[in-house]
Each structure stands twice: as C-alpha cells, then as structure tokens.
Amino acid sequence: MTAAAELVAHLRTLASPRDAEGQRRFGISPSVELLGIRAPVLRAIARAHRRNHALALELWATGVHEARIIATLIDDPKAVTRGQMERWVRDCDNWAVTDACGCVLFDRTPFATEKAHAWSGRSAEFVKRTGFALMAGMAVHRKELPDEVFLEFLPNIRREAVDGRNFVKKAVNWALRQIGKRNPRLRRDRRGENNPPARLTLRPLDRRRCPARAAPRKGLGLRGSGFPPKPERIVGRGRLTRLSSKSTSAVHAKEHRMRN
Numbered sequence: 175m176t177a178a179a180e181l182v183a184h185l186r187t188l189a190s191p192r193d194a195e196g197q198r199r200f201g202i203s204p205s206v207e208l209l210g211i212r213a214p215v216l217r218a219i220a221r222a223h224r225r226n227h228a229l230a231l232e233l234w235a236t237g238v239h240e241a242r243i244i245a246t247l248i249d250d251p252k253a254v255t256r257g258q259m260e261r262w263v264r265d266c267d268n269w270a271v272t273d274a275c276g277c278v279l280f281d282r283t284p285f286a287t288e289k290a291h292a293w294s295g296r297s298a299e300f301v302k303r304t305g306f307a308l309m310a311g312m313a314v315h316r317k318e319l320p321d322e323v324f325l326e327f328l329p330n331i332r333r334e335a336v337d338g339r340n341f342v343k344k345a346v347n348w349a350l351r352q353i354g355k356r357n358p359r360l361r362r363d364r365r366g367e368n369n370p371p372a373r374l375t376l377r378p379l380d381r382r383r384c385p386a387r388a389a390p391r392k393g394l395g396l397r398g399s400g401f402p403p404k405p406e407r408i409v410g411r412g413r414l415t416r417l418s419s420k421s422t423s424a425v426h427a428k429e430h431r432m433r434n
Contacts, residue, residue: 178232178241178337182217185209185240201341202270206237218239220247227253234262239271246274251282259289269341276307277314286312287323294330299339306334306345313352324353324360 194210223229235240259280266272286308293305294352309327333348356362
C-alpha cells in the first residue's frame with residue numbers, strides 16, 4: 175500500500191457524516207468524496223509530511239476532498255509547475271479547496287502573478303475565484319514583492335467587480351481588502367483616490383459605502399429606524415409596549431423614587 179493510500183485509509187477512519195453535512199450547508203459540496211474532517215485535524219496530519227511534492231500529487235489524484243486539502247498543505251511551491259496548477263484549478267469545485275490552492279500553495283510559486291492575471295479573467299466560477307484568492311494570498315505572504323505587482327491587479331478587480339456570482343464577488347472583495355492592508359500607498363490607490371473612475375467602480379466593494387449595507391434595518395438601533403425608543407415606549411417582557419402619557423408619568427415617578 176502506498177503512502178497516499180495509507181493516509182486516505184486513515185482519513186476514512188476519521189470521517190464524520192454529521193460534519194460533512196454541515197460543510198455542505200456552508201457551500202463545501204465537492205463532486206468527489208467528502209469525509210467531513212475538520213481543518214485543525216487536517217493541519218495536524220499535514221505537519222508530518224511537509225514539503226513532500228510526490229505525496230501531494232498522489233493525494234490529489236485520490237479524488238478525496240480532505241486528501242486534496244492536505245496536498246495543498248504539504249506540497250513544495252518550488253516544485254509546482256504551470257501544468258500542475260492548471261490541472262488542479264480545473265478540479266476545484268468548491269470554495270474550500272479553491273482557497274487552499276490559491277492562498278496556501280499557489281501564491282508562493284514563481285508563477286503566482288502570471289496565474290492571478292490569467293485566472294481572474296476566466297469565466298469558470300471557481301477558476302476565477304482562485305485568481306483572486308491568489309491576489310489575496312500574495313498580498314499577505316509575499317512581503318518581498320513591490321507595490322507595482324499589486325497595482326497591476328487593480329484593473330482586474332475593477333473589471334470583475336460587476337460579477338454577481340457569490341463566490342466570485344467575495345473573492346474580489348477579499349483581494350481588494352488584502353491589497354489595501356499592505357501599506358498606505360496601496361490603501362490609497364485601491365480606493366481610487368488618484369483615479370476617479372476607479373473610485374466610482376470600486377465603491378460597491380467598500381462596506382461603509384455599500385448602499386445595500388448602509389440601509390438601516392428596523393429595530394436594530396440604526397439611524398432612521400425609530401430607535402432609540404421615544405419616552406412613551408419602554409421594553410416590557412421582551413417586547414416594546416406603548417404607554418399613555420398618564421402611564422408614562424407614573425413610570426417616571428416610580429423611577430425617580432427608586433433612584434432617590
């Protein structure tokens with residue numbers, strides 16, 4: 175039995191159908207076998223096999239979701255080829271394995287910038303997400319890269335900001351935020367302060383400016399919601415109760431006596 179087969183057999187002993195069902199509810203619905211093993215357990219297993227490129231290739235080929243996650247954790251970025259990246263990204267069909275590829279392994283390869291540009295322009299949902307996950311991962315992990323690398327990502331972000339698919343738009347937002355966190359210059363340029371068209375295009379990605387999130391919701395103490403309550407409205411037994419002016423005066427008098 176090969177090392178990959180032994181590892182997969184061990185993973186199957188840790189399978190949890192209940193956790194697998196929970197993962198599916200959160201969008202982790204791979205077309206391959208899903209065992210429902212939690213991420214901390216996978217990371218602990220991966221620590222014993224660091225920088226094992228051959229084992230990573232074998233694990234990915236098993237077609238088990240958790241084995242593929244471990245493959246991204248143990249592979250050697252220096253040994254990864256363009257062909258491998260293309261094969262693996264075509265197999266990505268959920269956000270968990272996509273983000274593991276883009277933000278754990280591929281972002282550390284010599285081809286990261288090239289693939290981020292290429293994949294962010296593809297039409298397939300999870301291929302495109304991988305492109306933006308690459309940008310986010312590079313912004314966090316590649317401290318040696320100059321600002322120009324990330325400034326060149328901004329046109330891609332502006333172009334794809336209109337993609338309404340949930341897993342794409344979240345990755346676009348993720349990349350933009352991580353780029354802005356690197357330093358003040360990138361934070362200024364990612365907001366488009368020196369480029370008015372960029373500022374208008376990226377505005378929906380800024381939480382503080384997003385109309386959908388800025389709209390007040392009733393009952394949460396937000397502006398325009400009628401809260402905080404007016405003097406004649408008090409909370410009683412978990413619900414709001416409207417009192418007459420006479421009853422309100424009686425309540426205020428009782429509160430005054432209690433304070434004194």
